[in-house]
Amino acid sequence: MRNMYLLSLGLLMALTESTVMPCAVGFTRKRGNCTDQNECEVSPNICGENAICSNTNGSYYCHCDGGFTPTQNFTQTNGTVCQDINECTDGSADCGPHAVCVNSVGGYSCTCETGYISSNKEEVFNAGQGVQCIDRNECDDPSFCGINATCHNTPGSHYCVCAAGFRLKSGETNFTDPDELCMSVCDIDKSICGGGTCKNSKDGHECVCMSGFTNYGHKQMKCTELKCNTFINESKGSQASPELAELVSLMTKSCLRLSESESVSKERFTQVDGENFLEAFMKALDALLRDGFQGDNQVSALFNIVENMLKLIGPLLPKSQTKRSANETEVELLVKRGSSPPEGDFNISTSSTRFASHWDTATGNTYLGFTTAALLSYKGLGKSLKPYFKHLETQKKQTFKINSKVLTATVSNTQTANLEKSVTLTFSHLERSNENHTCVFWDPRLEGGVWSKEGCTTVSSSDVQTVCSCNHLSSFAVLMALYDIGDVYxxxxxxxxxxxxxxxxxxxxxxxxxxxxxxxxxxxxxxxxxxxxxxxxxxxxxxxxxxxxxxxxxxxxxxxxxxxxxxxxxxxxxxxxxxxxxxxxxxxxxxxxxxxxxxxxxxxxxxxxxxxxxxxxxxxxxxxxxxxxxxxxxxxxxxxxxxxxxxxxxxxxxxxxxxxxxxxxxxxxxxxxxxxxxxxxxxxxxxxxxxxxxxxxxxxxxxxxxxxxxxxxxxxxxxxxxxxxxxxxxxxxxxxxxxxxxxxxxxxxxxxxxxxxxxxxxxxxxxxxxxxxxxxxx
CATH class of the missing domain: 1.20.1070.10 (Rhodopsin 7-helix transmembrane proteins)
Structure with missing residues (x-):
């Protein structure tokens, strides 16, 4: 009886336990009680890679490691995955100036730009360590630029400069490539001295000219042949005129002295032979023109001597611009020196004339290290040149007279008979006149020398001045016809x-x-x-x-x-x-x-x-x-x-x-x-x-x-x-x-x-x- 009672009691307790309520989500029943379930103990990690799981009572949450996104807490109900943050692109990286950001998984590192090194000497460093990128002085290595060159450091870079008298094969003097090599200009360009021998010196290179050549005392200029015999032969006609003898003698002696005096210092060439030579030339020319030049057929010889003298004197002058005025003449000379030919336009003027052209016209096809241009105006020579209009009178049946000062314009370029770019000359009239004005030049090829208008055109003319354009250089003047053609306009x-x-x-x-x-x-x-x-x-x-x-x-x-x-x-x-x-x-x-x-x-x-x-x-x-x-x-x-x-x-x-x-x-x-x-x-x-x-x-x-x-x-x-x-x-x-x-x-x-x-x-x-x-x- 008692056993039956115990059996009934056990069956009742079993039925009672099976009808108890289940545990909530995140909990599990243990020994009849609902206890928290720890989701973080699940393998593999419920939050995925690069994330940390944190358990809570009845739940959990995830958060990404540093350097990953998202930064908010999350669960795996929506399948969120932690992704790397690129600090180098979103602006959050702080490497400091002259540094480069390098992204890595979960973070970033820094390296210095080319030309800079880190203050801790490490190639890679992290932000926040107080490391700075400082300039790297490439010039600390004396062999960086090689011999015959000087290193110049700049922030983040450097450059090398060839020493005086040296340059690269390309012709440049500055470079950054350490494989480049500065060579002597004497080895690179065998013709750099022209008619002379190239030698290296502490100031670069110098040219030692052979006999008959000169660089006018500027040792780094190319040696130019003076052709003194040519000057003398071209002026032989002047020997028949005593008035021209002194000019010819002055030019000949000066030319020969230049060609034989390479030991003379630069200072003597420029100060004595330049300035004094010009003064002596103008004094002799004044003496010739003072009483009126009556040379008959010697006009061409006079103009030829003047052109040669101006070409000879120009390179000797120390200044880039020289002006002189005498009783019978005015002159202005320009000289440009340098390793490369001058560029642009130039203007030369006297009191009543102006000469405008281009430096490339003055230089020509051969650059000798200098370029000169000169303008000489004769104050009273026009009175002596009245009989030389036959060539124009034959063509035009007109009578002419000179209405401007006669001038001689010359440049270093020896090929001026047919210029690619015309030169412009402006003349002020001696007499105000509305008559027709014609631009002419002295042509020694016609009948021993006459006025001609070939190659010259009148650009514009007023009662006070005339502008001429010519494709050659010589001595010019403006002529006016003696009949009124004012109705041509x-x-x-x-x-x-x-x-x-x-x-x-x-x-x-x-x-x-x-x-x-x-x-x-x-x-x-x-x-x-x-x-x-x-x-x-x-x-x-x-x-x-x-x-x-x-x-x-x-x-x-x-x-x-x-x-x-x-x-x-x-x-x-x-x-x-x-x-x-x-x-x-x-x-x-x-x-x-x-x-x-x-x-x-x-x-x-x-x-x-x-x-x-x-x-x-x-x-x-x-x-x-x-x-x-x-x-x-x-x-x-x-x-x-x-x-x-x-x-x-x-x-x-x-x-x-x-x-x-x-x-x-x-x-x-x-x-x-x-x-x-x-x-x-x-x-x-x-x-x-x-x-x-x-x-x-x-x-x-x-x-x-x-x-x-x-x-x-x-x-x-x-x-x-x-x-x-x-x-x-x-x-x-x-x-x-x-x-x-x-x-x-x-x-x-x-x-x-x-x-x-x-x-x-x-x-x-x-x-x-x-x-x-x-x-x-x-």
């Missing part, structure tokens, strides 16, 4: 205003005759080619008539003008022939195009070809790109002009005579008669204006017939305007075509356009039947 203004207007009108005519089909005929074909010839001739004239700086180009421009002006005259002649055929030959108006082309373009080509073959130098003058007058070559143009005018007059007279007969004996239809009259009057007016104007042109080169110049200029520039008025604007049919064209642009209504087109088509068809007989609708 007005003639030039008329030309430059009128020609563009004619070009526009001719262009409209060309487009009209070529594009408008309803008016195309033999007569309008002639008009078209006449306009084309005039347009090309005018355009070339406008842009090229004054381009005389290039002789070949100027000759080409003259040839093109010759051809197209002759072509325009030939097409004018065809106009007269066409009129003759229409009226006299019972309106037989058919001319084959091949015949017209042969006459209009072939005949001028033959004339120009014969002219160019016989006298090619006749194309282009010193003042303009046209045919020369003085040798009669201009008649290769005026001859055909006169012949064409005579032919046209002949055809006109016959045509008018025949028309008079028809009008008196016949009773023609009044409408046709009116058209014939209109055509005849228009053609005669056109040919008179476009052809006879060349008759006035024959007299425009004579200064006494100024009225002819005005008539010729006005008629010439109005040719294009008259062509447009007579053959386009006064033609009813052409005006209708213009109206049709404008209506298509300004009134695009479709209905009106259709009606207008229909009317114009019928008119066009009617006009074509009339045009077949080449009758005018003016």
């Amino acid at each position: 007005e003639l030039t203004l008329i030309t430059w205003v009128g020609l563009p207007l004619s070009l526009v009108c001719l262009l409209i005519c060309i487009a009209t005759f070529y594009l408008v089909r309803s008016i195309q005929s033999t007569r309008n074909t002639i008009h078209l080619h006449l306009c084309v010839s005039l347009f090309i001739a005018y355009f070339v004239f406008l842009v090229g008539i004054a381009r005389t700086e290039n002789k070949v180009g100027c000759a080409v421009v003259a040839g093109v003008l010759h051809y197209f002006f002759l072509a325009s005259l030939c097409w004018m002649c065809l106009e007269g022939v066409q009129l003759f055929r229409m009226v006299v030959l019972v309106f037989n108006t058919t001319l084959r195009p091949i015949y017209m082309i042969a006459a209009g373009y072939g005949v001028p080509a033959v004339i120009v070809a014969i002219s160019a073959t016989a006298h090619a130098s006749g194309y282009g003058t010193d003042g303009y790109c046209w045919l020369k007058i003085e040798d009669g070559f201009i008649w290769s143009f005026y001859g055909p002009v006169c012949a064409i005018i005579i032919v046209n007059v002949f055809f006109f007279l016959i045509t008018i005579w025949k028309l008079a007969e028809k009008f008196s004996s016949l009773n023609p239809d009044l409408n046709n008669l009116r058209k014939i009259k209109a055509f005849t009057v228009t053609a005669i007016a056109q040919l008179c204006v476009l052809g006879l104007m060349w008759v006035f042109g024959c007299f425009q080169f004579n200064p006494d017939t100024l009225a002819m110049s005005y008539i010729y200029t006005i008629l010439s520039i109005l040719q294009g305007v008259l062509m447009f008025i007579m053959h386009c604007w006064l033609s009813k049919q052409v005006r209708e075509e213009y109206a049709k064209f404008l209506s298509c642009i300004c009134a695009p209504q479709k209905r009106k356009y259709s009606e207008f087109s229909s009317n114009q088509t019928s008119k066009s068809q009617a006009s074509k039947s009339v045009q077949h007989t080449d009758e005018s609708h003016i």
Whole structure:
């Protein structure tokens, strides 16, 4: 009984325990009690790599190690993973100045930039250790730049400088590459001393010149051959003139002394031989010019001696600029020295003249370590040079006198006969004058020496000064013609205003005759080619008539003008022939195009070809790109002009005579008669204006017939305007075509356009039947 009771009690307790509530999340039941479950003891780590797990009552949380993100606590319910923070990119790293940040997993480290080292001598260091990057002095290593070079330290870097007299093969003196090597300039450039021997010295290198050569006391300059014998030979003509003997003797002795005195110190060369040499030269020149130089044929020798003396004295002067003034002359000299040629522009001036050029012009193709430029102005020499204008008088039939001081301009460059860049010279006038001024130079090649304007042009001129541009150097002066041509400005203004207007009108005519089909005929074909010839001739004239700086180009421009002006005259002649055929030959108006082309373009080509073959130098003058007058070559143009005018007059007279007969004996239809009259009057007016104007042109080169110049200029520039008025604007049919064209642009209504087109088509068809007989609708 008792056993049964115990059994029932145990069964009741078992049933009671199975019906107890479960434990919450994060807890586990032990011995009937719910106790905390430690998630951090799970393997592998529940928080993942680079994270620390922290248990809490009934839960846990994770936080990342230092240097990882996220920085907030988290659990693995959303799958968060700790990732490395790149302190080098997010700005949180602090390595200090001249240091480089290096990222690592969970942190970063620092290294110094190139040229710097850490204060603790370690290559890698951590921020917060108080380590700084300090400059590395590469110059502490004496072998860093090698021998013959000096090391110069800079913050974070350095550079090496070759010692005086040494440089790299590249020519540079500064370098940073330790593999570079400074070499002696004597070994690198064997020609550095020219006519001398190169030696190293404490100041670099020096040139010991051979006999006959000099570096003017500047030991590092190239030795230059003085050519004393050449100076003497060039001045032999001066021996016939006692006045020049002292100058020749002074130059010869100085040249020989320079070539034989290489042991003389630099100070003596510059102070004694430079300054004193210039004073002695100007004193001797004053003595020569004081009583008026009467050397006859010795002018060329004088200018030659002066140029050679200035070239000899320039390198001896210690200053970069030297000015001197004497009783009869003024002079200014410039000298530039250095290892490389000078660059830029320079200006030299005396009281009444100015010389402007480029240093590269003064230097030339060979640089000797120095470049000089000099300007010498003669105060009264012009009075002695009055008889030397024959060359200009023969060409221009004028009388000349000098209206400026004569000057000599010279530079180191020995090749100044044809400069790539022209030099500019400005002269103040001795007398205020509005007359024509001409720039000239002394040419010793012509008749032993005369004034010539070859290679010199007048840039601008006023009553007080003239600006000249020349492509060579010599002695210059400004001449003025003794007749007043002040009206040239007005003639030039008329030309430059009128020609563009004619070009526009001719262009409209060309487009009209070529594009408008309803008016195309033999007569309008002639008009078209006449306009084309005039347009090309005018355009070339406008842009090229004054381009005389290039002789070949100027000759080409003259040839093109010759051809197209002759072509325009030939097409004018065809106009007269066409009129003759229409009226006299019972309106037989058919001319084959091949015949017209042969006459209009072939005949001028033959004339120009014969002219160019016989006298090619006749194309282009010193003042303009046209045919020369003085040798009669201009008649290769005026001859055909006169012949064409005579032919046209002949055809006109016959045509008018025949028309008079028809009008008196016949009773023609009044409408046709009116058209014939209109055509005849228009053609005669056109040919008179476009052809006879060349008759006035024959007299425009004579200064006494100024009225002819005005008539010729006005008629010439109005040719294009008259062509447009007579053959386009006064033609009813052409005006209708213009109206049709404008209506298509300004009134695009479709209905009106259709009606207008229909009317114009019928008119066009009617006009074509009339045009077949080449009758005018003016």
